[in-house]
Amino acid sequence: QANDTLAKIKSSGKVVMGVRESSPPLSYTLGDGKYTGYHVELCQNILKSIAPGAAVEYTPVTSANRIPLVQNGTVDIECGSTTNNATRQKDVSFALTTYVTEVRTAVKSTSKIKSIADLEGKTVATTTGTTSVALLRKHKRGADIKFTEVYGKDHADSFLLLESGRADAFVMDDNLLAGLIAGSKNPKDFVIVGETLNVEPIAIMVRKDDPAFKKAVDDYIRAAIKSGELNKLYTKWFLSPIPPKNTSVNLAMGSVLAGLMKNPSDAPAEEFNK
């Protein structure tokens, strides 16, 4: 296994970026093989700097397959919406946290659900292969509430379940929820409610045991934070209208991420939820 990604990029002249199909605004497709989003653009900038001249090849990944793909070398750098947690750190490495998401609940505006407690007897959607599945399980036991889970094969599917009323709530990272709502037919029909189930640092994912590559990525991120580049990217993707429909996600930077901007870290989620 090539554990020296930089050398591999140099010798092959190309770098494979793992991207998501529908994780706006972090990483999503515009069709026609074009990918874009906060993390995608950030990665593009990173690669331009650390591997100048290398051709970037985009490989779409799913929640379920992204980790094996980074492990097995199909993907060199995954720029999606992957939570950095301790379990995963056994298999892969994460760059410095560039986004912090709070797992929350999206419901219809007309719904009476205001918090987790209101989920009793309801149907809750989430996406196969995400941390939210395990999280839901945990909460179900901890709070001793009973609800039915349904699983979409991707975020868009899960959202469709909510939209068509087959699920009463959709538990997922708030940025994804906001992105999906912004992209929906009638964004006003949905709201994000309730307490934060989990705080999750989202980061760019790279192969384990390749400190040189990780360092190169981290260094760039650190510099970007300093220079204000990251802030500009945040504003562009979270606070301004974005393609394809030119609506805005409208999600101001939370306190945790703001803290991390001062004090960059690659600590796993467990550190945040003690």
Next chain:
Amino acid sequence: MALDWSIFCADTIERQVQANCLGFGRDQTYLGWLIEAWGQTVLVAVLSLCVALVIGTVIGVLRTLPNNVHGHPSRLARLANVWVEFFRNIPLLVQVILWYHVVPVVFPVFADTPKLLLVVMGLGFFTSSRIAEQVRTGIQALPRGQRYAGMALGFSTWQTYRYVLLPMAFRIIVPPLTSESMNIFKNSSVAFAVSITELTFFAQQAGEETSRGIEVYLAVTLLYVISAFAINRIMAAIEKRVRVPGFVASTGGGH
């Protein structure tokens, strides 16, 4: 790469290995979950198989009804043709998605249909079109004289099918029915795309949660192989039971 099977004894919340591997009375373990997922696979497959057999037989029989006096297929036969063409020319995955995401919204009658039933209809109707083809082939594989012989004895059309054609046709198509039954087990894996927590769903989710992909996929694959083998044995037993003494299916071979 060393395999680590202890993951199956871990509970699905804290990921602690449990002394009681099935996790009775406590939090579910991955093994318990795996077995539950298998149960879902079996449930979906068996229900769909029932739907497919009943509808497939009816449609297949309709397609073999004799032409009318003018040499044209009867109206029922044409309807059956439409059924078969419709359900076999759209990929199963697309059909299941349509049943799950589109039908309940577009046709409000289905709005409250349980999701399992929607998947069963998708998988069952898809398979019914293929079983219908086999039933038709089975009936047409019988010598034409068999139908004539039945009619010549004064049997009505229904009686001819009931007492003469279907008993032999079903015996003939046991082998293709076997592979179709095995197919339905395998095809039930697309149900995961619409939120049925069956084996493939388990493989995806548990593989991701535990990072023990190889072990999880091996276990799931093994269960699929066992299921297929079980179906195969059941059908072989059926075939043996209904075997007609002295009857050798004509293989088209000469001397």
Next chain:
Amino acid sequence: MIEIKEVSKWYGPVQVLNHCSVSINKGDVVVVCGPSGSGKSTLIKTVNALEPFQQGEIFVDGVPLHDPKTNLPKLRSRVGMVFQHFELFPHLSVTENLTIAQVKVLGRSLDEAKARGLKMLDRVGLMAHKDKFPGQLSGGQQQRVAIARALSMDPIVMLFDEPTSALDPEMVGEVLDVMVNLAKEGMTMMVVTHEMGFARKVASRVIFIDVGGRILEDCSKDDFFGNLEARQPRTKDFLNKILAH
């Protein structure tokens, strides 16, 4: 008993019966012969309403076949038919083959049907095989069971479509013997066959059909075999061919 009047039939554009008329009286044994594809099987099947026809009329025991109001299954149950390939039902034992139609169609009790069926089975000399399945019998035996099956429905007429042509030569005899006896007992029969020996022995009339489904000859067997010169050229040709070796 059977009245075929000017019957014509087409498969798509191909004419297979061409203004055929035959009348068969009680006790007649009519042998039908002709080259392959001439329409012999088709003709005999129309008599039993197994094949529809487009023109003409057929009456069986006075009942018009061509009338849509006629109850065809009922009519067919009164006409016995024996096929080239026997067409016993392979999944039923010999006894079940003999009884099923009696029970399901004629509404006889199972006991009654069995008594009748086994009597007929005895008549064709196969009582010992009553519990076997068709696949366990030789061709000749199967054909004799098929004859017994038809007879147990008490038919008013028996139709045979090349009953011996799928048999090994050594078995032809046993089937023909049964048929000869049947004829001698006065059964009305219409027999498609190339066995001219049978025709010589028991036929009351011989019919010759040429390709295209036209009846060229319909005369007594003595005329047919005895007066070859009076026959049509096609008939002579055919007879020469099949009697040559």
Next chain:
Amino acid sequence: MIEIKEVSKWYGPVQVLNHCSVSINKGDVVVVCGPSGSGKSTLIKTVNALEPFQQGEIFVDGVPLHDPKTNLPKLRSRVGMVFQHFELFPHLSVTENLTIAQVKVLGRSLDEAKARGLKMLDRVGLMAHKDKFPGQLSGGQQQRVAIARALSMDPIVMLFDEPTSALDPEMVGEVLDVMVNLAKEGMTMMVVTHEMGFARKVASRVIFIDVGGRILEDCSKDDFFGNLEARQPRTKDFLNKILAH
């Protein structure tokens, strides 16, 4: 030419050939008959090494079949064989059927093969059909092409396995005519058939096999047909059956 010595063969526990010995000399026409399942086809196939046998020896033109070192394909190419169901290659035209083995097996040039094949086709009277496919010919025509195909390999002996029993009665004659001519021209032939007319006309010897694969008779045709009383009871029985009607 062909020497069969004490050949026995079993299918699993069932014996189908039982110490069979036959010797066939150049120019002989040997007719083999016997009841269905007696092993006639099996015997004739062993001569061509198409069926292996467990005991005994067979020599064709002095070459031992049972010797593992014998080049069987080469030997088979020198023995012509005609089957009950013709077995023309349906995906090849008549001409291609005639030439393919000449080219691929004997290594003849295509022109040479065509010349030879068409000559044989002419001999069986089917020159007009050289570009058709087997499916477009009648059974009798197909069988004549099959004979031409075998002849165009210049065989030293011809084997026939019931060449007329799958034919409509009117077509039997045309095939038998070809075979009679072949015999008269001095071809060495071994023929499984029930056509006793053919045997009477040209056989030099007649062999009778009984079920179980034992050769009961091997005598001249005059003895076989002329002196019925000297025959074995099984043979008389068989002859009575197939000559009865």
Next chain:
Amino acid sequence: MMVLDFSFFTWDVFRSYVLGGLWFSLALTVIATLGGIFFGTLLALMRLSGIKSLEMVAAVYVNGMRSIPLLMVLLWFFLLVPLVTGHPIGAEGSAVITFIAFEAAYFSEIMRAGIQSIPRGQVFAGYAMGMSYAQNMKFVILPQAFRNMLPVLMTQTIILFQDTSLVYIITAHDLLHGFTVAGNNLSHPREAYILAALLYFVICYSLSNAVKRLQQKIAIIR
């Protein structure tokens, strides 16, 4: 009752979202069919070779493949094989390999049936004319088996084409994927699924009609 609105589906949407997927699905179908028939025929010959060890190997492979869902085979090749071998294969590459490996098992059963459907007399006839095993296979048996099985082979190809929709699980860009993305991005997912079904139907129906015509043609030649 929800009102469906198909107006979002313009030529531009078709071109930018769907066309590439359609192309991939078709290419995958063609490659997997050719590869599957090639390896399937080899497997069939192995199973009929009369050599016990070859028969065993082929039988285990074929029966094994036929009892695992395609989805699982796809996941195996995509996720785990690279993990074991250390050589990454992309989504498209593993789709091609999986489909060839998977379909070979199915095509081998078809070819086996095809070879066995040739009357034994034909086999004898070839040998009787002095052909070797290889010559008999090449000139007599395989051409007929292919011809007899052509309709079944083509039907299997249609099924294969439908099965390409399953590559969504490894996120390859197939036809269905194109429609799905278009539907999500343009907020008409249901309409997009319906359109996908329609396009699949049109393609598969025309193909199966072509098979039917071919079948009739072959029936005439026989």
